[in-house]
Amino acid sequence: MDVMDRIKDAVESNAVVIFMKGTPQMPQCGFSSRASQALSACGEEFAYVNVLADPEVFQNLPRYANWPTFPQVYINGELVGGCDITLEMFQKGELQKLVKDAVAKSGAKAS
Amino acid sequence: MNENRVAMIREKLTTTFAPTELDIEDDSAKHAGHAGARSGGGHFNVRIVSAEFSGKSLVERHRMVYAAMGDAMQSDIHALSIQAKSPDEA
Numbered sequence: 001m002d003v004m005d006r007i008k009d010a011v012e013s014n015a016v017v018i019f020m021k022g023t024p025q026m027p028q029c030g031f032s033s034r035a036s037q038a039l040s041a042c043g044e045e046f047a048y049v050n051v052l053a054d055p056e057v058f059q060n061l062p063r064y065a066n067w068p069t070f071p072q073v074y075i076n077g078e079l080v081g082g083c084d085i086t087l088e089m090f091q092k093g094e095l096q097k098l099v100k101d102a103v104a105k106s107g108a109k110a111s
Numbered sequence: 112m113n114e115n116r117v118a119m120i121r122e123k124l125t126t127t128f129a130p131t132e133l134d135i136e137d138d139s140a141k142h143a144g145h146a147g148a149r150s151g152g153g154h155f156n157v158r159i160v161s162a163e164f165s166g167k168s169l170v171e172r173h174r175m176v177y178a179a180m181g182d183a184m185q186s187d188i189h190a191l192s193i194q195a196k197s198p199d200e201a
Contacts, residue, residue: 012120030191033189066174067173067174067177068180068184068185068192069175069177069184069190076159079170080170081169081170081173082173083192084173084192085169085170085173089169089171
């Protein structure tokens with residue numbers, strides 16, 4: 001599969017997905033670490049893509065979303081933002097709601 | 112080297128957004144040596160207030176700032192932490 005299709009597939013087939021440096025268990029960058037921690041704290045499952053383990057995605061994700069840096073958080077197939085926006089929304093309680101609604105919606109679709 | 116980068120960021124943001132407030136902090140030293148910093152790009156924190164951000168979503172505001180940085184995002188800047196507010200939010 002073409003790399004842009006692989007990115008699109010990851011974004012659209014997961015209610016919540018983070019493209020990050022490292023993994024939620026072993027983050028390789030402070031920004032990726034903080035963003036994935038905020039997602040974890042929302043209390044729902046989320047998918048992740050380790051961009052350091054996938055050089056093609058690392059190279060091409062910035063042009064997929066017109067967003068130059070990592071991490072990138074997608075909910076309901078849309079870019080929510082990077083670390084700053086993810087944390088800001090978490091602090092306001094907006095991220096938790098968005099994540100819960102997205103997971104509930106994808107669960108309803110699957111059943 | 113990073114003093115020049117701060118000046119470069121300041122100039123780009125000032126030209127593009129005519130901000131009423133602009134703080135740029137060089138955070139590079141805190142990140143020296145970690146994996147992502149190996150490329151040599153700096154870490155910077157930006158707080159900017161501009162009427163240009165009125166009515167724009169957070170994602171749009173960040174994209175506007177990244178766009179103003181242009182090629183520097185690929186070279187001089189490894190990470191840019193952004194707080195972009197409109198004057199009535201500041």
